Amino acid sequence: MSSPQQRLSQVSSHFTSGGKKGVAAITEKHPDDIVVTCSLRTALTKGGKGGFKDTAAADLLAGVFKGVIDRSGIDPKVVEDVAVGSVLAPGGGATEFRAAALVAGFPESTAVKSLNRQCSSGLQAIVDIANAIKSGMIEVGIGAGVESMSSQYGPGAVTEFSELLESHPESANCKVPMGVLSEQMAKDRNISRTVQDAFAASSYQKAVKAQKAGLFNEEIIPLQVKWTDPKTGEEKTITVKADDGIRDGITPESLGKIRPAFAKDGSIHAGNASQISDGAAAVLLMKRSTAERLGQKIIGKYVAASVVGVKPLLMGIGPWKAIPVALEKAGITKDEVDIYEINEAFASQCVWCVNELGLPQEKINPKGGAIAFGHPLGCTGARQISTLLTELKRTNKKVGVTSMCVGTGMGMAAVWVAE
Numbered sequence: 001m002s003s004p005q006q007r008l009s010q011v012s013s014h015f016t017s018g019g020k021k022g023v024a025a026i027t028e029k030h031p032d033d034i035v036v037t038c039s040l041r042t043a044l045t046k047g048g049k050g051g052f053k054d055t056a057a058a059d060l061l062a063g064v065f066k067g068v069i070d071r072s073g074i075d076p077k078v079v080e081d082v083a084v085g086s087v088l089a090p091g092g093g094a095t096e097f098r099a100a101a102l103v104a105g106f107p108e109s110t111a112v113k114s115l116n117r118q119c120s121s122g123l124q125a126i127v128d129i130a131n132a133i134k135s136g137m138i139e140v141g142i143g144a145g146v147e148s149m150s151s152q153y154g155p156g157a158v159t160e161f162s163e164l165l166e167s168h169p170e171s172a173n174c175k176v177p178m179g180v181l182s183e184q185m186a187k188d189r190n191i192s193r194t195v196q197d198a199f200a201a202s203s204y205q206k207a208v209k210a211q212k213a214g215l216f217n218e219e220i221i222p223l224q225v226k227w228t229d230p231k232t233g234e235e236k237t238i239t240v241k242a243d244d245g246i247r248d249g250i251t252p253e254s255l256g257k258i259r260p261a262f263a264k265d266g267s268i269h270a271g272n273a274s275q276i277s278d279g280a281a282a283v284l285l286m287k288r289s290t291a292e293r294l295g296q297k298i299i300g301k302y303v304a305a306s307v308v309g310v311k312p313l314l315m316g317i318g319p320w321k322a323i324p325v326a327l328e329k330a331g332i333t334k335d336e337v338d339i340y341e342i343n344e345a346f347a348s349q350c351v352w353c354v355n356e357l358g359l360p361q362e363k364i365n366p367k368g369g370a371i372a373f374g375h376p377l378g379c380t381g382a383r384q385i386s387t388l389l390t391e392l393k394r395t396n397k398k399v400g401v402t403s404m405c406v407g408t409g410m411g412m413a414a415v416w417v418a419e
Contacts (some may be wrong), residue, residue, distance in 0.1 A: 023336050026303050027398055027417055031289035034130045035419075037296035038072035039386040040064060040221045041281035044243045044374040047149040051240035052278035055225045057089055057148035058096035060280035065104030067221035068142060068282050072296060076105050079284075080138040082112045083128045085121025085145040086378035088152035092116060097146075116378070119343065119404050120307070120412035121145055123381025126283050127305045127414065139290050145383065146280035147376035153276055173312035174408040178345070179273065181313050183262040186348035193267035196347035197255040200272035200371045202361075203344060204250035207368025211246050215367055215394065219386035243373040245275045272347040277374025281382035298419050300389045304329035305414040316349025318411020319403040320356050326401065326413035334359065337415075338397035341384040343404035344369035353405075366391060380404060385416065392418035 020028060042060055045051040052060060061084065069076055082101055086093045098112040117124040122145020129141035158175055165171045173181075186196070210216060222241035229236060250271070260266035261273070284296075291298050306325035310317050319342050327334060340363050344350045354364055367387060370380065384402040392400050403413035 022332050023399055026330055026332060026415070029288060031287065033288040034133055034285055034302040035288050035291050035298045036283055036285055036300040036302065036385070036389065037291050037298055038068050038074070038284040039219070039282075039299065039389055040067050040071060041219055041379070041383045041386050042223055042279045043220050043240050044245060044277045044279040044376060044383070045240060046245045046374070047153060047276035047278060050244045050278065051227060051238060052148070052225060053150040054228050055148065055278070056096070056151065057086065057093065057146045057280070058100040059225070060148065060223070060278065061097060061144065061146045062100040062103045063223040064144065064221060064280045064282040065101055065106065065142070068284050069105055071221070072284050074140070074284060074294070074296065077107055077109065078140045078294065079106060079110050079142060081129065081132060081141040082106070082110060083125035083141070083143050084112065084114050085116070085123070085125040085381060086114055086147060087116055087118055087121055088147060088149065088157050088377065089114070090152070093146070117410070117412070118407035119345065119375070119377055120381050120406045120410070121378040122281060122383065123305070123402060123404070123412055123414055124307070126285065126302075126382060126385065129285050130302045133285060133287060140286040142282055142284050143382060144280065144282035145379040145381055147378040148278050149276045149376055150278050170312060176313060178315060178407060179262045179268060182316055182346045182348055183266045183268050185314060185316050185352075186267050189352050191267070191348045191352055193256070194252070195351055196267055196272045197252045199347040199351050200255055201250050201252045203365065203368045203371040204247060206366060207243070207246045207372035208248050210367035211242065215391070216243065219390045245277060245374045246368070246372050268346055268348060272371060274343070274345050274370035274375035275373065277376050279374065279376040279379045279383065281379050281386060283382055283385050299393070300419055301417040303415040303417060305412070307412045308410060310409045310411060312409035315407060315409045316346060316405045317353060318405035318409070319413060320353040320411070322411035322413040323357060323401060323403050326403075326415050330415040332399065332415070337399050337401050338363065339366060339388060339391060339400045340364050341388045341400065341402045342369070343375060343380055343384070344371040345375065345405050347371060349405055381412070388416060389418050
């Protein structure tokens with residue numbers, strides 16, 4: 001636990017000589033603010049069935065990289081580093097992600113790395129770039145996330161444990177499937193199926209409403225890809241520009257008819273858990289002074305982030321532990337946040353976190369979440385930022401938080417300000 005002096009130093013950058021605190025402090029503009037000048041994503045499509053089922057992860061990544069260059073007008077030569085979060089890619093995706101950056105138009109002088117912090121990989125990539133800018137290591141960078149669950153999701157994604165790892169109880173718990181441990185958590189924390197199905201149905205209903213109103217259009221970059229019709233085997237060229245996992249007409253009653261997935265008497269099923277899906281997202285970051293010099297339009301500001309560990313079997317409580325730490329680092333209270341984007345890995349864990357934190361339901365995922373449109377593992381942390389910033393702008397609100405639980409027992413969160 002950090003001391004009061006340490007905590008004060010962590011938030012000191014958000015206090016001015018005028019003594020401002022809270023939202024007044026983090027919304028003030030300073031030349032060394034880490035700002036976002038472009039944030040976009042592909043559509044999210046159903047794993048094995050949707051529009052990107054035949055598209056490689058690196059090709060999705062190249063698409064969002066091109067989108068960032070085109071939409072922001074940034075000179076690719078000034079982008080010094082690109083960090084990409086991905087969970088399932090063999091070799092971490094390091095080779096093909098570097099190749100994707102070159103295909104997209106970045107010169108050989110732009111460095112690229114891949115990283116894996118499971119479900120928070122996209123957010124971690126963005127935070128890594130923000131910290132590199134803050135430290136002076138680079139001036140301009142991109143944090144991104146990508147996943148092709150169609151091609152890379154399955155048992156092979158988890159390696160066999162050695163005898164050493166198997167012999168330690170907490171260590172062995174790291175490989176318990178998330179559905180199984182989430183089912184147990186739902187029982188232990190008394191999150192009923194009725195409550196989970198109501199939350200899941202709401203996610204679908206919000207996403208349907210948002211999609212029909214065109215609220216995702218600004219954040220999605222359309223991509224033209226090759227797609228093989230599973231019925232005829234014919235290869236077609238299609239343009240993917242909308243999340244295809246969103247379904248109309250979902251109610252708690254219709255979800256109540258779905259068979260449990262992990263236990264005969266269980267409460268978790270395909271309708272109240274995140275969808276397996278494909279997608280990519282990217283965020284362009286630099287200091288405010290750099291953005292002004294380059295003529296970049298500022299759409300948001302990175303304030304602070306947290307990463308925490310919890311028991312592996314309680315993976316789902318990660319946001320509950322991570323969000324208060326991020327808020328403390330930002331120097332604000334939970335009530336000063338306008339929108340929370342909390343990943344819906346499972347309705348059970350998201351409901352528990354929201355209830356334990358005492359957050360109003362209307363502030364949680366106002367356009368729906370991963371239950372309704374998918375959770376491409378490495379992409380989600382980057383996807384949430386474009387979803388958040390466009391909604392803050394549309395509703396004329398300012399402060400947002402993105403957060404998620406993380407496999408093997410962790411949580412991550414970040415605080416953002418829209419401009």
